[in-house]
Amino acid sequence: MLHQALFFLIAAMCVAGAINLLLQRHPIHSALSLIVVMGSLALLYLLLGAEFVAMIQLIVYAGAIMVLFVFVIMLLNAGEEEHTRGSRMALWFGAPAVAAIVGMVVYVLTSNSTTLREVHLGAWASTTHDVAMPLFREYLLPFEVTSILILIAILGAVVLARREH
Amino acid sequence: MNPTTNEIQSIAILPELILSVAGIVVMLADPFLGAKSNRRPLGYLALAGTVAALFATAMQRSSPGASYFRVIQVDDFSVFFHFVIIAITAVVTLSSLDYLEQQRIRAGEYYALLLFGTVGMCLMTSARELLMLFIALEISSIATYVLAGFRLRSAASAESSLKYFLLGSFATAFFLYGVALIYGATGTTNIPAIAAKLAEGSTTGLTVMALALMIVGMAFKISAAPFHVWTPDVYEGAPIPVVALMSTGPKAAAFALMLRVLFGAFGSLNEWWMPLIWVAAVLSMTLGNIGALMQNNVKRMLAYSSIAHAGYVLVAFAAQKEAGVSAAIFYTATYAAMNVGAFAVASYQAGEGERYVSIDDFAGLGRRSPVLATTLTIFMLSLIGIPLTGGFFAKFYVFKAALASDMIWLTVIGVANSAIAAYYYLRLIVVMYMKEGDESTPLLPVPVSVATGLLVAAGLTLYLGILPESTLDFAIKGARQLLLIH
Amino acid sequence: MTDNQLLPYLPVLLQLLVAAGIGAGMVALSAIIGHRKYSRVKMQAYECGMTPTGDAQHRFSVKFYLVAMLFILFDVEAIFLIPWAVVYKDLLRKFGWFGFWEMIIYIGIVLVGLIYIWKKGVIDWNVDDAKESASGSD
Numbered sequence A: 001m002l003h004q005a006l007f008f009l010i011a012a013m014c015v016a017g018a019i020n021l022l023l024q025r026h027p028i029h030s031a032l033s034l035i036v037v038m039g040s041l042a043l044l045y046l047l048l049g050a051e052f053v054a055m056i057q058l059i060v061y062a063g064a065i066m067v068l069f070v071f072v073i074m075l076l077n078a079g080e081e082e083h084t085r086g087s088r089m090a091l092w093f094g095a096p097a098v099a100a101i102v103g104m105v106v107y108v109l110t111s112n113s114t115t116l117r118e119v120h121l122g123a124w125a126s127t128t129h130d131v132a133m134p135l136f137r138e139y140l141l142p143f144e145v146t147s148i149l150i151l152i153a154i155l156g157a158v159v160l161a162r163r164e165h
Numbered sequence B: 001m002n003p004t005t006n007e008i009q010s011i012a013i014l015p016e017l018i019l020s021v022a023g024i025v026v027m028l029a030d031p032f033l034g035a036k037s038n039r040r041p042l043g044y045l046a047l048a049g050t051v052a053a054l055f056a057t058a059m060q061r062s063s064p065g066a067s068y069f070r071v072i073q074v075d076d077f078s079v080f081f082h083f084v085i086i087a088i089t090a091v092v093t094l095s096s097l098d099y100l101e102q103q104r105i106r107a108g109e110y111y112a113l114l115l116f117g118t119v120g121m122c123l124m125t126s127a128r129e130l131l132m133l134f135i136a137l138e139i140s141s142i143a144t145y146v147l148a149g150f151r152l153r154s155a156a157s158a159e160s161s162l163k164y165f166l167l168g169s170f171a172t173a174f175f176l177y178g179v180a181l182i183y184g185a186t187g188t189t190n191i192p193a194i195a196a197k198l199a200e201g202s203t204t205g206l207t208v209m210a211l212a213l214m215i216v217g218m219a220f221k222i223s224a225a226p227f228h229v230w231t232p233d234v235y236e237g238a239p240i241p242v243v244a245l246m247s248t249g250p251k252a253a254a255f256a257l258m259l260r261v262l263f264g265a266f267g268s269l270n271e272w273w274m275p276l277i278w279v280a281a282v283l284s285m286t287l288g289n290i291g292a293l294m295q296n297n298v299k300r301m302l303a304y305s306s307i308a309h310a311g312y313v314l315v316a317f318a319a320q321k322e323a324g325v326s327a328a329i330f331y332t333a334t335y336a337a338m339n340v341g342a343f344a345v346a347s348y349q350a351g352e353g354e355r356y357v358s359i360d361d362f363a364g365l366g367r368r369s370p371v372l373a374t375t376l377t378i379f380m381l382s383l384i385g386i387p388l389t390g391g392f393f394a395k396f397y398v399f400k401a402a403l404a405s406d407m408i409w410l411t412v413i414g415v416a417n418s419a420i421a422a423y424y425y426l427r428l429i430v431v432m433y434m435k436e437g438d439e440s441t442p443l444l445p446v447p448v449s450v451a452t453g454l455l456v457a458a459g460l461t462l463y464l465g466i467l468p469e470s471t472l473d474f475a476i477k478g479a480r481q482l483l484l485i486h
Numbered sequence C: 001m002t003d004n005q006l007l008p009y010l011p012v013l014l015q016l017l018v019a020a021g022i023g024a025g026m027v028a029l030s031a032i033i034g035h036r037k038y039s040r041v042k043m044q045a046y047e048c049g050m051t052p053t054g055d056a057q058h059r060f061s062v063k064f065y066l067v068a069m070l071f072i073l074f075d076v077e078a079i080f081l082i083p084w085a086v087v088y089k090d091l092l093r094k095f096g097w098f099g100f101w102e103m104i105i106y107i108g109i110v111l112v113g114l115i116y117i118w119k120k121g122v123i124d125w126n127v128d129d130a131k132e133s134a135s136g137s138d
Helices: A004-021 A027-047 A053-078 A088-111 A129-133 A140-161 B010-032 B038-062 B076-103 B109-124 B130-148 B153-185 B191-200 B205-221 B230-237 B240-246 B250-265 B268-292 B298-317 B321-349 B372-386 B390-404 B408-434 B448-466 B469-484 C005-034 C060-093 C100-121 C127-133
Strands: B065-067 B072-074
Touching: A004 A027, A027 A053, A027 B065, A053 A129, A053 C060, A088 B065, A088 B205, A129 B038, A129 C060, A140 B109, A140 B130, A140 C100, B010 B038, B010 B072, B010 B076, B038 B076, B038 B109, B072 B076, B072 B109, B072 B240, B072 C127, B076 B240, B076 B321, B076 B448, B076 B469, B109 B130, B109 B250, B130 B240, B130 B250, B153 B191, B153 B205, B153 B230, B191 B240, B191 B250, B191 B268, B205 B250, B205 B268, B230 B240, B230 B298, B240 B250, B240 B298, B250 B268, B250 B321, B250 B469, B268 B298, B268 B408, B268 C100, B298 B321, B298 B390, B298 B408, B321 B372, B321 B390, B321 B448, B321 B469, B372 B390, B372 B408, B372 B448, B390 B408, B390 B448, B390 C005, B408 C100, C060 C100
Parallel strands: none
Antiparallel strands: B065 B072
16 A cells, blocks of 8 residues: 555656656756656665665766756757747657557556566565676676677767867 | 686687777777877778687687577577678778778777677677677667767768667667566566577467567667668768668677577567568568669668668568578678678768769769779679679578468569669669769779778679578578577 | 565655755745845845856856766766675675676776776866867867
């Protein structure tokens, strides 16, 4: 009961943040709403018992990535956005398609709810220790290879954002 | 006894190791070279890395098996794709050497990204663990996103990079959602384990949903219709050698991934994905060829043609079984050879700032540069599917496999499409030889590096067209091992 | 509910509530009981006591973007150190030095990125700053 109440509370916070993000006209306000979304997502992960993921969500997304967002907004000196009438394509094809996909996901997940396991409130599905052991053993190679991914991102950032003299 | 040591067999990732080390050396060497100094040695270093990786791949054939805690699978299938992908990178490097100097593109980062991207593509073909596949897919994709934006002075290049990045990461998100759902349904992300689990249990909505989402992500990567819309715009803006790479390398890797996922993991669900692949094949062939007919820009024309070719490969997917899978593998190799060659010609002919990329700019190329014109003719004939070129046998095996699986309509549509396609490929040949170009345009002497790259690509195209048996045998072995593994 | 593992997070929740309460309370109280006087000087933006000049929203140097981007990347790297530190003793006991070297290799590769940006002068803010900051978009 408590679990459901908490879930709906946090989920409502998340959705409200997302809607506010879209409605705000100033990019900084949108960015601040995004922090609400990220933070409530972290709480949802915590509710699911994924402690480590919740922490990463806070440190990387609500922390580092939001800093980047705000910097880029200030870099572009983006003012209030101009409203266009919106694309007709998006209205006639995009919206029904999104509705169909969301409907399908909801249907599939609810119809499979008996076979899927439930998480009980406060039962850790995975502690940091549980995450760490496979990460440094079974998933050793994927872990090591992410370092190459980081190198690519460094190269990309330097190439695209910096002029050679 | 340390349980980990026998899991770590560096031979299983030796080509990737070599490429990573080469990439790291290039990346480190670049800032230590002066700002004005010649970056060409870095290109040679990258080339040496790819050649060494090719040898390492050859060594891998004698030590197949799973390693790294069943994350990596070395078999004929992975070795074949390693050969294809690393050879593509080698030819792209060769055609980049002069191009980069001409366009004043920062070479150090370029070669490093090229090598790192190849690491990702190679891992995509040998991974048998969805997590590894996903990270490899990201490595290959992100490297290509950045490479597409390397023409810093061109707005089209920035547009290309941004479009590719936004749509590409959206598509990868679909793939990742599929991975998450299949983990929810089966409790594992290991492909053989998923296959075993799916074979024993009944199909639930969850697995079908996962399958559908993963197909969306993969279809985007191979630019199959209806997920192809990004292709012409992205190819138009990106530097031509990069287009040569991304129309073949990541695509070959994505085909390998798709084969591994569809036949390896979802083999028992084939009645679910077969119709989807059938529709995507027909749409890709038709939309690709019709689109290509209407282009005046060679890059855009080849972009639509690559959509059409993705359709032909999907015909082989639909044909299924050993014949279909081996035809798909063979087609990927042939397509890589001829397409990378065609783009190598275009990249040299384009000139500074990529000014000469419309079909009319190829007028009189037969006179100005017989080497470029001859090799481009070979590639165009192969793309049509004329006998004695690799394209012929590639199409032949695909349609043969389709007929053997009683897919008459698919074969008819495919053959009709090949006939339409002949028009726009031949048009380019006609323009090169029959139309007189501007008399004042100078002759185009071909530098050694470009000539070597063209020679390799043209040689392979002809080799696959004259002596396809040994390569096909290799592909059949790879297909057999892929289908056996679960 | 003694074994409930969300329980350790209760102080965090309480602290959040207290913080939100104090923040909201201060604003609300001053709105309710505070005196209000408006003058032109008082309504000016506060800029360390100096008279404000120009627009507050001037363009940032593109260098901030790079710094933020690199911050994310090294942040992600640091994230991997946390689970490693948590299980480090277990790793050593079970796999010996392998558990140590796997992280050293990882850090070594990422270190290459640091050397690269260092030598490229990305973190050197003294080099012709004016030229760089104006040239972000052209």
